[in-house]
Amino acid sequence: MNHWTIQNRILFLALLPGVLVTLVLGIFFMSERARDLNNLLEERALAMVKQLAPTSEYGVMTGSSGILQNISNNMLEEQDVRAVSIYNPDMVIMAHAGPRMHTERLGQQQLLDGQLLLQRTEESVRVRAPVYAQNLIIDDEFNSFAVQPTGPLQVLGWVELELSLNNTRLQHFQHLASSLTVIALALLICSFIALRFSRQVSQPMQHIARAMKDLENGKLDTRVHVQAGAEFVQLASGINAMASALQRANTEHQHNLEQTTRDLQETLDELEIRNRELAIGRKEALEASRMKSEFLANVSHEIRTPLNGIIGFSELLARTQVNDRQADYLATIHNSSTDLLKIINDILDLSKIDAGKLIIEHTDINLRDVLEDVLTVLAPEAGNKGLELNYLIYSDVPLHIQSDPLRLKQVLTNLINNAIKFTERGSVNVRVSVISQNNNRAGIRFEIQDTGIGMSDAQLGKIFTAFTQADASTARKFGGTGLGLIISRALVEAMHGDIQVSSQPGRGSTFSFHIEAGLQPNPQDDLPPLPGLRLALLEPAVMNRMNIASLLQQWQIDHTDYEHLPQLQDALEQEGAPPWQGLIISIGRHLPDSEAVRKLLHQVRQQGLPVIALTEPGSSDSAEILLQAGVSFSISQPCTRRHLYRVLRQALQLPALPGQGQDAARNNGNKAAPVILAVDDNAANLKLVVTLLQELQLPVLSATSGREAIDVVRQQNVDMILMDIQMPDMNGLEATGHIRALTERGNMPIVALTAHAMADEKEALLKAGMNDYQTKPISQEQLVNCIERWTGFRCTIQPVAPAVASAPAPLCHWVFDTAIALRHANNKADLATDMFRMLLDSLALDMPAIMEAWEEEDMEQLLERVHRVHGATRYCGVPCLRNTLEKLETALKAGQNSMLPDLMRQLVEDSANLQHWAHSNDWETLLLEGTAVSD
Known part of the structure; x- marks a missing residue:
């Protein structure tokens, strides 16, 4: 109906009332007429049976069949009478006229006036009345009988009359036909009137609609002329006025458009001039930015080169025999050089981020291993300040993810190191939770909370600004460049997350960030479960207790957790053997001297249970005391899952895993040591690498340029090359390409030595033909692992023997002091x-x-x-x-x-x-x- 034309709607609305009224009245009158005809037939039947009953009294009383038969035949001549039957009191037929009465589908009997019985069939109406022995008096109106009783009524017999419905039905059909004819004529008249009315309304509306369509198509000179009612004339006048107004407005608009076009053309000419100026300026700015990035890269490389030499040779010197003062000086040199190198790396990272060259790698990692590596490095600093360093990874966090471990460690290191730096007492807590997860992606949230100095709202607004800290006093007291947070935020955003901070002065700060990481398709844990074991865990710190309990549950180890030492002592003092196979006890730095701990260790030693002690970081003296007191193994917190797992197997005397502990005992057999070629244009760096290789008892060749390296490879038998990248005349990438072109040496492993490679730079190194890359300053452990990976030869790090003093040490005279x-x-x-x-x-x-x-x-x-x-x-x-x-x-x-x-x-x-x-x-x-x- 929504799509009907106005003419159809008018027709519908005009015909609907008439049709409804005609149909309702026609149906009503036809049904009433049918009911009247049926009632009339029944009334005639009742009247005739009332007349027949007294007329038949004499014949029934005398048993004269001839009289009764004449009476029946006379009744049969009445209209609609089909059959007449007269019965004696025993319902035996005494006389019958007409066909046999209908008995199929006989309706229910109805008692009328207390004497007459009425029954209906599909084709007739049957009425039965009793015949009484009585005197009959006929009234003047001759339409009813009055009985003058003279005593008790005696039934002499019965009379039954059947009237046919054929004539009544014929009258009903005749009435139905006439009614339908009247209804059809009425509907026809209504339709004619509605059609005339709808045309008087729809034709002007269609004319107006066509005029509006012309106006819409831009024919603004169109006008409406209608000869209809006053309303349509008024509407047409309004449309004509609107068309005139639109025509005037269009003319003015056309004029204004032409003027605006001329102005716009002038503006575009000016913008084109300015765009050319901006293009020239942008080109100059890009060139300046490129030169800045190149300058930073070159300068940072030039600065890192001597720094790497300082760091490497200070490590070499520290391995020789030095006294305490010299060792302190060397540590100061090493720490200062490392701090300066970190600042330079931060500046280079910032320049790479500004240039948009930061690329996030996606490799398979274990999230717990990444976090534990960071905490293990930072734990000594927290221990030196007396801080508790706790962490908790919730059980629903997916550990096997795909992300960039280096960048994730960098963010965690920055935030946790800041928390330790700005906290004088209390704790630093790290929590890892999951915020979303589907089939192949997960959102992981990291929260670092400290109890440090906190920050105000004004200070919070400055912390994410490069080279800026909360205030000048903070920078003077704690140091730093202010680059850590800005780099961390850029790295987090590159991992599709964001970083947030909340803080209150004097109450600490909470830094939180989340990243989007992929889920490994088929993760497998490299540490198999240990079912069937039972342990007791004593850990007062809630987070550490939950964390260790989660690891034990992951390894399918039944465990009983205790928060306080007396609870565990009470459990040990109960009768019978303890239900555990070992104990894990967390002991603070003040507990090794306590009587309660000595008593507990004495109880455990008597029962023969192995004990694993979790000590504070850096408390080596306490660990030695505990070992002497009966502790089987001592682990410095925060304990890593691999360390705890290995110690558990050793403490419980379980067989070692296949391949475990084989690295140190790997035998090279009769395999000859590989010849290593070290290439570096800086004499200090080259000497450092050569010295490290010589200490590994490897044959070493050296070259100071790419061309010299090519000549050495052509003339000498070289098994592996350690190649510097940035060298004059011919850099490491070009030299690698020439060496790869040598057919007989094309498959030689070449490892790049680079000071600070971003992800895109690492990819470029590998595409250029490098097999691997190592970051400067390279350590002897890095060299051992790298050489074993690419040559299969396992080097042994030779311990440096302390120099023997020239003068003999004095004899010891004190047995006990x-x-x-x-x-x-x-x-x-x-x-x-x-x-x-x-x-x-x-x-x-x-x-x-x-x-x-x-x-x-x-x-x-x-x-x-x-x-x-x-x-x-x-x-x-x-x-x-x-x-x-x-x-x-x-x-x-x-x-x-x-x-x-x-x-x-x-x-x-x-x-x-x-x-x-x-x-x-x-x-x-x-x-x-x-x-x-x-x-």
Whole structure:
């Protein structure tokens, strides 16, 4: 109906009322007429049966069939009468006229006036009435009978009359036909009137619509002329006025458009001139930016080159025999050079980001390993400041993802390092959660929360500005360039995330960021589960407890968690063997000296359970004490999953994994050492690489330019090349191309040495023919792994033997020094007593094992036992034995086998002297007296 024309709508609205009224009235009157005809037939039937009953009284009473038959035949002549039957009281027919009465589909009987019975069939109406013995009186109107009772009524018989419905139906059909004719005539008249009315309305509207269409098509001189009602005339006048107004407006608009076009043309001419000027300026700006980036790259390379030499040679020098003051100077040189190199790298990163050359790699990584690597590096700094460094990876976080591990570590390192730097006391907490995940993508959120100095709203607005910190006092106190956060934000945005910060002065700060990472299609954990094991975990810190519990659950290890030490002690003191196979205990830096810990370790030692202690970072002294107190293994927090897994297998005496621990013992067999060619135009860097390779006992060739490297490859037998990239005359990429062109040396592994390669630069290096790349300054460990990867030869890092002093060391005259023992025990006599007693017990067990290892020439077992006893002597005030063990351990590590026999004899003598002195003296009283004197 929405798409009907106005004429159709008018017709519909005009015909609808008439049609509805005509149909309703026609149906009503036809139904009423049909009902009247049926009622009339029934009334006639009742009237005739009432007349027939008294007329038949005499015949029924006398049993005269002839009279009754005449009466029946006479009734049959009445209109619509089909059949007549007269019955005796027993319903036996005495007389019948007409055909047999209809009995099919006989309707229900109706009792009328208390005497008459009425039944209907499909073709007739049957009425039955009783015949009474009575005197009959006929009234004047002759339409009813009055009974003058003279006594009780006696039924003489019955009369039944059947009237046909044919005549009634014929009258009904005649009436229906006449009614439909009247209805059709009425609808025809209504349609004619509606059609005339709709045309009077639709024709002017169509004329107006055509005029509006012409106006829409731009024929503004179109006018409307209608001869209809006043409303249409008024509408036409309005449309004509509108058309005139539009025509005038169009003329004015055309004039204005021509004027505007002329003005616009003048403006475009001016813009073209300015665009040419801007194009020239943009070209100059791009050239300046290119020159700036090239300048930064070249200058940073020129600065990094001597810095790499400083860092490398300071590391080499630190491995030689130096005294404490010299070692401190070397550490200062190394740290300062490393800090300066980091600043230069940050500046180069910033320039690359500004130039849009930052590319994010997508490699398969384990998220937990990435975070643990960062925390392991930063944990010592947090430990030195007395801060708790906690982290928690929620259980629903997907660990096997695809992202850029280097850039993710860079962001985490910047944020966590800032948190440690600006926090004097309290903790730094790192949380990792998942915010979204589908079939192949995940959104991962990192949150770094500290309890440091915090920042105000004004300071928050400055922290993401390059070379800017919150305020000048912060920069003076804590240092830094202010580039870390701006680089971190750029890296996070490159990983399709954002970074946010919330902070309050004096209450700490919370930095959070999220990244979008791909999910590895078929992730596999390289650490198989350990089902069937049960452990007890004591960790007061909630986050660390949840983190370690998550790892144990991942490895299918049943565990019972305890928050406080007394809870674990109560569990151990219960009757029966403990339900665990080992314990993991977190011990703070103050706990190793506590009586509760000693008591707990004594209980565990009696029950033979292995104990893994989690210590604060940098607390090596506490770790040695714990090992002497009965701890099986000590792990510095935050513990990595691989370290914890390896220690668990060792502590529970499980078989080592295939391939585990084979790197150090890998045997090259009869394979010859590869010849390595080092190429670098900087003499210091070249000397550093050559020295590192020579210490690995590898044959080394050197070249100072790309052309010289090509000549060496042509003339010498070279197995691998370490190639610098930026060199004068011919750089490393060009030299690599020429070497690849040599058919006989085309497959030689060539590894690029670059100071700071971005992702696109690394890709360019590999496309240019490089097999791999290493970042300067390169360490000896990097060289070992790189050489093994590309040549299959495993180098062994040779320990640097300490220089032997020219003057012999003075003989040790003190078997036991009470002052040293008390100083190491924090002036506590009971602790010093326990430590010395444990040392004596250890000597009783370890000295026979040391002698057995010496006799069997098992140097690895000998070194392990000597190292264990040496660690125990550091806290017990036994200078002679400690000095001998230190010399013996140093000689074992340096491979100075010629010194071993004399040192072994000295060890046996010093051990026997100490044990004899302990049995001959009341050393416990000496320790108590020493405590009193110090007090």
